[in-house]
Amino acid sequence: MVESTHGKSIPDDTLLYLDSVTVSFDGFKALNDLSLLIRKGELRAMIGPNGAGKSTMMDVITGKTRPDEGKVLYRQADNSSADTDLTRFDEAAVANMGIGRKFQKPSVIESLTVWENLELALAGRRSPFATLFHRIDQTDEQKISDTLDLIHLAERRDDLGANLSHGQKQWLEIGMLLLQEPELLLVDEPAAGMTDEETFRTADLLREIARERSVVVVEHDMEFIRALDCRVTVLHEGHVLAEGSLDHVQNNQQVIDVYLGR
Amino acid sequence: MTTKLQGGSVTRLLLNDRGGRWFLATLAIATVLVLALNLLVPESSPLHVSTYMVTLLGKYLCYGLLALALDLVWGYCGILSLGHGAFFALGGYAMGMYLMRQIGDRGVYGNPDLPDFMVFLDWQTLPWYWQGFDQFWFAALMVLLVPGVLAFLFGWLAFRSRVTGVYLSIITQALTYALMLMFFQNDFGFGGNNGLTDFKDILGFDLQADSTRAVLFLLSSLALIAGYLLCRALVNSRYGRVLVAVRDAESRTRFLGYRVEHFKLLAFVVSAMLAGIAGALYVPQVGIINPGEFSPINSIELVIWVAIGGRGTLFGAVIGALMVSYAKTWFTGAFPEVWLFALGALFVVSTLWLPKGLVGVVGPVLERWRTHRQQPALKEVADHG
Ligand SMILES: Nc1ncnc2c1ncn2[C@@H]1O[C@H](COP(=O)(O)OP(=O)(O)OP(=O)(O)O)[C@@H](O)[C@H]1O
Ligand SMILES: [Mg+2]
Numbered sequence: 001m002v003e004s005t006h007g008k009s010i011p012d013d014t015l016l017y018l019d020s021v022t023v024s025f026d027g028f029k030a031l032n033d034l035s036l037l038i039r040k041g042e043l044r045a046m047i048g049p050n051g052a053g054k055s056t057m058m059d060v061i062t063g064k065t066r067p068d069e070g071k072v073l074y075r076q077a078d079n080s081s082a083d084t085d086l087t088r089f090d091e092a093a094v095a096n097m098g099i100g101r102k103f104q105k106p107s108v109i110e111s112l113t114v115w116e117n118l119e120l121a122l123a124g125r126r127s128p129f130a131t132l133f134h135r136i137d138q139t140d141e142q143k144i145s146d147t148l149d150l151i152h153l154a155e156r157r158d159d160l161g162a163n164l165s166h167g168q169k170q171w172l173e174i175g176m177l178l179l180q181e182p183e184l185l186l187v188d189e190p191a192a193g194m195t196d197e198e199t200f201r202t203a204d205l206l207r208e209i210a211r212e213r214s215v216v217v218v219e220h221d222m223e224f225i226r227a228l229d230c231r232v233t234v235l236h237e238g239h240v241l242a243e244g245s246l247d248h249v250q251n252n253q254q255v256i257d258v259y260l261g262r
Numbered sequence: 263m264t265t266k267l268q269g270g271s272v273t274r275l276l277l278n279d280r281g282g283r284w285f286l287a288t289l290a291i292a293t294v295l296v297l298a299l300n301l302l303v304p305e306s307s308p309l310h311v312s313t314y315m316v317t318l319l320g321k322y323l324c325y326g327l328l329a330l331a332l333d334l335v336w337g338y339c340g341i342l343s344l345g346h347g348a349f350f351a352l353g354g355y356a357m358g359m360y361l362m363r364q365i366g367d368r369g370v371y372g373n374p375d376l377p378d379f380m381v382f383l384d385w386q387t388l389p390w391y392w393q394g395f396d397q398f399w400f401a402a403l404m405v406l407l408v409p410g411v412l413a414f415l416f417g418w419l420a421f422r423s424r425v426t427g428v429y430l431s432i433i434t435q436a437l438t439y440a441l442m443l444m445f446f447q448n449d450f451g452f453g454g455n456n457g458l459t460d461f462k463d464i465l466g467f468d469l470q471a472d473s474t475r476a477v478l479f480l481l482s483s484l485a486l487i488a489g490y491l492l493c494r495a496l497v498n499s500r501y502g503r504v505l506v507a508v509r510d511a512e513s514r515t516r517f518l519g520y521r522v523e524h525f526k527l528l529a530f531v532v533s534a535m536l537a538g539i540a541g542a543l544y545v546p547q548v549g550i551i552n553p554g555e556f557s558p559i560n561s562i563e564l565v566i567w568v569a570i571g572g573r574g575t576l577f578g579a580v581i582g583a584l585m586v587s588y589a590k591t592w593f594t595g596a597f598p599e600v601w602l603f604a605l606g607a608l609f610v611v612s613t614l615w616l617p618k619g620l621v622g623v624v625g626p627v628l629e630r631w632r633t634h635r636q637q638p639a640l641k642e643v644a645d646h647g
Contacts, residue, residue: 091517096519107514121518132499176518180518
């Protein structure tokens with residue numbers, strides 16, 4: 001058990017704990033004393049109005065934005081005793097600790113092919129010299145092929161990232177995320193730009209992934225959230241407004257007032 | 263030539279590089295042809311290629327290698343260096359220092375220990391940073407190390423602080439400008455604004471001799487071929503794909519766990535060393551190196567070569583360098599005052615209408631022609647089948 005700033009104790013199966021994180025941009029607090037706990041193997045949905053700070057939260061976890069106050073404690077699988085404060089590391093270091101991220105705006109590498117994008121994400125040593133002499137082996141090729149099937153892009157493997165539809169880019173990014181073999185996946189608005197059918201397929205896929213890994217999903221689409229069938233956190237003005245099952249938060253009067261009721 | 267020698271691995275390297283195969287083959291054939299017409303055909307024959315021409319072509323090949331070096335960082339990694347001429351000039355100075363020491367006591371003042379300009383400045387001893395340059399191997403090492411180390415230090419600071427885009431371009435320009443001012447100083451110890459010149463021989467061979475000129479031309483061509491294969495190997499590897507990722511989506515690449523600054527640094531250092539080699543081959547052929555080689559306009563011209571040829575293809579950069587340099591020679595002969603305007607116009611035209619350079623225009627045309635030629639054949643097969 002570890003003590004948090006507020007004196008609350010943190011359960012042993014914690015993977016990630018945001019401890020009173022505050023981020024301000026020119027005085028405006030995008031995150032305001034935000035505390036949040038993700039357990040190992042958990043699938044968590046985050047909802048909240050535009051500007052609530054959902055993407056900023058992911059920026060803080062992944063080392064893109066340094067918070068003004070607070071810590072982000074991360075407990076890696078291999079050393080369950082010591083916690084790492086992620087706020088002291090940069091993007092590449094956090095990624096190599098096993099945290100992968102899909103961006104809100106799909107960002108695949110446009111002038112590489114689908115296959116090359118996936119190869120780029122493939123887990124493995126990341127130094128320039130290691131990549132210089134890297135030769136892809138059969139296990140890796142198999143992994144990429146399997147992922148291609150999973151994200152339904154097998155037929156487009158040799159197409160450039162630039163030529164994919166919006167939804168396909170989202171899928172490719174999820175595929176890249178998987179090949180990184182992270183322990184924690186942060187997925188920002190995966191269903192944006194997808195058809196209803198694609199949306200449900202995405203929810204299925206994420207549920208599937210969450211069997212082996214921890215996943216945090218940000219989405220506005222309530223049907224999608226319902227399909228995820230998991231614990232939901234509502235963020236508002238950089239702070240947790242409510243947390244619980246989807247039915248629980250949907251019946252919360254404050255949540256209805258600031259988000260759902262509009 | 264080299265392509266044959268190394269067999270399999272080179273073939274694999276050029277498998278998907280039709281432009282590169284075509285370019286290397288043309289370069290190899292042209293090199294052999296020029297040498298044969300220079301050395302074997304008598305001067306009286308109209309087919310004879312003069313040594314003046316051989317040297318001029320050798321100079322262009324050095325520019326080609328320099329353009330290749332820039333394309334590696336600009337075309338593949340998105341680093342628009344406006345100071346790459348500095349690495350070329352540093353390589354040139356390292357070679358120039360060796361050639362200066364080779365003069366020995368044959369200078370105007372006949373001083374066996376000091377180059378003429380030092381005697382003129384009334385210096386008594388050789389400065390420490392000139393030590394060792396009487397040895398060819400040491401000078402050759404410095405041709406690589408001086409540009410390489412400078413690129414490493416500069417890149418380390420700039421890339422780690424995440425200086426990118428226009429800001430990076432401006433500081434690279436400032437770098438070459440600062441070096442130019444330093445080399446202009448007499449006290450800096452590199453001959454001031456006269457630079458280093460009046461070279462006599464290299465490794466004991468007379469620099470004015472036709473045979474020496476021919477060998478220097480051949481070496482320039484070989485260096486360009488080897489440089490091309492090296493760059494192609496780099497960009498074909500997984501490392502090269504990370505470079506492209508950095509160029510297209512730098513931030514995204516970081517989140518994949520790649521240390522972008524290390525990737526940029528390696529490319530920048532390799533590129534600076536290639537530029538240094540180009541400078542070192544250039545100086546014995548033109549017979550002089552002076553601070554003008556650091557001037558910002560040279561680095562900008564270099565960027566224009568690559569832009570006009572077509573960046574991100576490697577051979578496009580070389581073709582751009584050869585064509586624009588040839589145009590410059592012609593223009594400065596015919597209408598010297600018009601050249602800068604012509605260069606500016608070329609740049610505007612290429613950015614507005616040829617975003618992918620000449621290669622981007624000619625490539626697709628050739629492709630269409632090729633498929634056109636193949637189609638009737640295919641149709642025949644279909645008819646018979
Ligand atoms: N780099 C930045 N500089 C200034 N303000 C920022 C920056 N990043 C985010 N913000 C502000 O912080 C607030 C939170 O933004 P954030 O992107 O985290 O919201 P969000 O919950 O992801 O919203 P959305 O649902 O629209 O994606 C917004 O008001 C945004 O304008
Ligand atoms: Mg957002």
